[in-house]
Amino acid sequence: MSQWKNFTKGFIKENPVFVLFLGLCPTLGTTNSAINGIGMGLATTFVLVMSNLVVSLIARLIPDKVRIPSYIVIIASFVTIVDLIMKAFLNNPGPNFEPSLYDQLGIFIPLIVVNCIVLGRAEAFASKNSVMTSLIDGFGIGMGFTFALLLLGSVREILGSGSIFNIKFIQGDGILLFVSPPGAFLALGFLIMLMNKLSRKIS
């Protein structure tokens, strides 16, 4: 498999959200706006890349029976690092005191620890492949995840709030259902349907 294919597989063929159905909890929970989707996606991408890198480096040195606890400790450390960094530098409220990105993502940042995409890539890919391949895999899957969250976040923001990236284009409310949790399921369902149709056409 070429490295380019290794990178692009995360977008359509092995997209964690639309095809593998992994990490659905943050997917449904954080995507009430496009910017939240991107923030969550990028935070997860950082953790994926770093944990894939470290796991592929030291997988050989870890005895089989303690590999899962070791991976979890590694992943949890990177998640805490992301949490601290976001708390320090992405924690400024807007001019009208809108909550900062850190406040909006809230509990979902610490929860990246239990995101099965991250542990899944570490266990199923990084521990068996070379450092470079694992790095590209982590980045590709992470960007695929970000792409899915951005798509879902945009759809929900356009339909639910009548805005995109916080820029209003209609007066008043949109279809409120789409910013609430049931709307997340609905929007995701229709997006998966479209993606299935699209990927069948490609292949």
Added chain:
Amino acid sequence: MSRKESTFSNMVVTLFLVTLVSSAALGFIYELTKKPIEDALLNKRTLAFNIVLPEFDNDPVNEMYRIAVEKDTFSLYLGKKDGKTVGIAVETASQGYGGEIKLIVGFLPDGSINEVAVLEHKETAGLGDKILKSKSDWSTQFEGKNPEDFKLSVTRDGGNVDAITASTITSRAYCEALQKAYNALITGGEQ
């Protein structure tokens, strides 16, 4: 690829090393981000003071008083201009629909509400988050009202507050937080 054998000593040593390196890295990052995190929190509070208090020229963080009302303790910050108190900011909280709602309420010296800023909330996007000024002008109905003659509960409960449509629990919690802040202000005024 040959892995290390899973003997007892191998496993103990591996786990020890992994946790040791991880905690060292975390300690390093913690030290590195400690100052910026404190700055960010301070900045947030200062921004809130600028919103909820009338123009002041002191540093309200230095004019902080702790007031105990029943079981809770509240922080009161005095905003002063030319040595005269122009406003009092009260930090308050209550249990909302999705979690705790934390507010900073600015009172004028006569006890009327100047402005309210939401520090933290976990209310439903599109419904309960209308308590934010950036989402709707619902919260402006409190401005200039004195809780002495403005009953801080929703109309359904016999009060003077128009609840947010489909977010009665959030509206009730918001009123409760304001009432708590007002009680703290009155208790503080007596002391």
